[in-house]
Amino acid sequence: MPNSQSKNENLTKRVLIGVSGGIAAYKICEVVSTLFKTGVEIRVILTRSAQEFITPLTLATLSRHCAYTDDDFWQPIHSRPLHIELGEWADVFLIAPLTANTLAKLAYGMADNLLTNTVLASTCPLLLAPAMNTDMWEQLAVQRNWQQLLTDSRYHCMSTASGLLACDRVGAGRMAEPREIVTHIQSLLHTRGKRDLAGKRVLISAGGTREYLDPVRFIGNPSTGKMGLALAQAALHRGASVTLVHGPANWEVPLGVQAISVISADQMQQVMLKSLPNADAIIMSAAVADVKPRDYSTEKLPKRSLPQTLPLEPVPDIVTQLAQLKKPHQRLIGFAAQTGDIITPALEKLHNKNLDVIVANPIDLPDSGFGSDNNQAIFLDLQGHKLEIAPCTKLQMAHHLFDFVISEGI
Template structure:
């Protein structure tokens, strides 16, 4: 059965490029339904898309249809993916805030499928803090964003705002469609972010973790159909949509949350940067200055990954992370065996593009019998890669149980 792509086209000079995207998708066997805003019809004729798709192009919410169905609802139900290419700043603002005042935004709001948005606009409009905030909220809602490119724009400016390459957008669409049910029915637990250990009512010790890696893994797992639980330390990130969030503060908090949730999970990914030690005593009042030095005694925090390894169920796959500054492979391999993990993701803090606070990572995937070093990639793409490797491990376990 053909998969249905709903293609939304908004007003802008890049609208003509969506016709090429439409043609490419049809050639690959997809059924494409096109919805245009009224402004988009000023840049490209609906007849172009009707000739390509053999479907009527929808513009008005109240167009008469032969079968008397509620058109925006019926199309929303059939859609396997809804893409807006190009997406204007106006339409992005509407879909973020639930404004449904035309056929495109009404159908988008009614659709429950995967959604992809490819912005294209003037540089200053794209860089405006309001647009930046709206795009950030789109990501939090679970929409895939294909960022625009830097280049010469129709307005004469040179900067970021040019529609991303059509071939790249097409690849992202196909990737999302292929991944749709890969983890359907699976329960995934992800830990993310730092932990904080109180010294007194004012101060705490922590680390530089931003939580980005764990959040992107959770988002990728959700996009692949999994039921995701995210246990997160304090971060400045929006929770991914449709993910069960459990906020925690300290390492003991995280240990408690993991113990309460791990038993029913199929996949557990420990991406959090958990503090190894905590102060033995938390002062009741603010510690005042007292001489040139201050001595605080620390005690060891529970080893959450070791606990999971010791209590691992037969069907479970456990993946840990190893952040190192030296002897990366040796230390990661030792951690894999010692903690009874199925896989370790190792990265060196000193490698450019890897580590804390970045949007990218450079990782080595270590299993019991294989080591694979990956190129620098976005943390979302690394999250998908990790999950694909985990799927391979699950298949191997399934095969072994059959034998």
């Protein structure tokens, strides 16, 4: 098959982290530690007020490199100006927590310390994770500054969460959790800040469905929905409006994603068909059941009453229905989880179900498929293109899939 190639993730990635003075600064320790464990090179800048909450020694130990402060900025010990070196070095620049003070400086282009000078001396994507008291966050001046940064394509801005704050107030202003920040950084390292799905609406199904025999017994599969979650995160970070229709799951839905929880294939069918007209891309990554018990008992069946043979009936073929209803501008992507030969059945599904792209992924290889944080796959499309994706995280897999689909004209 033509245009066969392989993707891998081997390039060194460099992340610069700016910490300003807020109690949420302690969360940056987890961000730094997690990134380092994934092979990312890290440099850290602390403002003077940030050092009231966390020490340079802590972050230097976690990043395996000295952490910089304003004392370093004003010392003539560098061959080149420190803010220039750091700004040119970074692939992605994170500021977290972003305080109201530093937010105002960014909005007005001020440069009165090492952190803000480095912002102006850099051109890489800049991720902002604000954190402050609810009343502070909702001040007109703060929101004006925030909205101003949202108009700058260089800034990638994470929403604040609501919850219990350090001041004992319950409300908006809570900084995004470290795992969300790390995921967004990983996306930016892949896309280099591109928002190539801006204005697009992406509809994703995820997880397994459950077809119940009675209130406690069901036919199901081991799907956890992690691949669908990664697809939703990747699409969101690339600027898309995302709707995620998912079966039972034990993960949190990312802020900014519209999530609709379902249990059975019938429920997923109803939601997917209702959501289809508004979508530009539809990705069926869910592991939908093939059959369901013909009869359902509203009460738990005693063990002695369980049928010796279980009458079954088919569930709706959601992918086929979506393919029949989709418009010419819409792209429908399916998944084929297979053992052994993964290409032949995937090609059959691609053509028989009138898909635009199919993802053939093995579920019988180590650290791949259901429940794993990693995956590997082969992408196939109707034009005969083939792209093999070496083992990688499911978030990386999601970005590779969007790269593939976008190149075909989503």
